[in-house]
Amino acid sequence: MLLNRAVAKSVMVVEDEPEIRLVLRTFLEDEGYAVLEADTGERALSLALDEIPDVVLVDLRLPGIHGLDVVRSMRATSTVPIIVVTAQADSHDVVAGLEAGADDYVTKPFEPKELGARIRAQLRRIASETGEQRQDVVACGPIVIRPGTAEAFKDGEPLALSRTEFRVLQELIQEGGRVLSRDDLLRRVWGYGNAGDGRVVDNLIYRLRAKIEVDAAKPEHLVTVRGFGYRLKP
Ligand code: CA
Numbered sequence: 001m002l003l004n005r006a007v008a009k010s011v012m013v014v015e016d017e018p019e020i021r022l023v024l025r026t027f028l029e030d031e032g033y034a035v036l037e038a039d040t041g042e043r044a045l046s047l048a049l050d051e052i053p054d055v056v057l058v059d060l061r062l063p064g065i066h067g068l069d070v071v072r073s074m075r076a077t078s079t080v081p082i083i084v085v086t087a088q089a090d091s092h093d094v095v096a097g098l099e100a101g102a103d104d105y106v107t108k109p110f111e112p113k114e115l116g117a118r119i120r121a122q123l124r125r126i127a128s129e130t131g132e133q134r135q136d137v138v139a140c141g142p143i144v145i146r147p148g149t150a151e152a153f154k155d156g157e158p159l160a161l162s163r164t165e166f167r168v169l170q171e172l173i174q175e176g177g178r179v180l181s182r183d184d185l186l187r188r189v190w191g192y193g194n195a196g197d198g199r200v201v202d203n204l205i206y207r208l209r210a211k212i213e214v215d216a217a218k219p220e221h222l223v224t225v226r227g228f229g230y231r232l233k234p
Pocket residue numbers: 015016017059060061062
């Protein structure tokens with residue numbers, strides 16, 4: 001299946017057993033999701049910052065950081081839906097997972113159809129909470145985006161943006177020239193509930209400027225408002 005990675009919902013699979021990861025990847029890609037894989041909790045936490053999954057599936061029995069600690073760390077900074085995967089026999093794990101901040105659970109061995117339904121339920125919940133907007137075209141000067149297809153253009157030329165770059169540009173463009181602080185962007189794009197590390201935003205803006213500005217060192221569109229944040233100028 002040809003997947004538009006920028007527009008497909010993404011599921012991060014945190015699982016140390018390669019065979020199970022493969023089964024999950026195959027199933028989830030068939031369902032139309034972009035799949036991110038992490039074989040340890042450490043890797044999951046760093047990948048979640050770079051790629052911003054829409055749903056996270058966490059096996060609780062991991063080498064290194066325990067799955068419960070992965071759930072707690074993600075929940076401390078993000079509202080991303082988290083589903084824990086537990087051994088069937090272990091109801092203690094289910095309770096601990098939900099108390100750590102998971103939204104739902106599946107038990108091994110799981111039925112793929114059931115897992116699919118659980119993921120869709122989480123995505124529906126998030127979509128209704130955030131009231132997803134579906135404007136056709138939004139423009140700011142020479143920069144135009146199509147939120148429905150996650151395409152972006154400058155002077156009519158397509159821009160090759162990552163999923164996160166697109167989301168930041170979308171927030172700035174939909175703000176209509178008003179300033180967004182780093183915390184605004186962390187909350188809206190990365191889903192941070194509390195204040196997070198603003199450097200994640202600064203690095204992203206740096207990469208985005210390299211793609212949309214003629215001279216990234218002297219930005220004309222994606223400008224810094226000192227002491228406040230960033231805005232997009234026509
Ligand atoms: Ca495991």
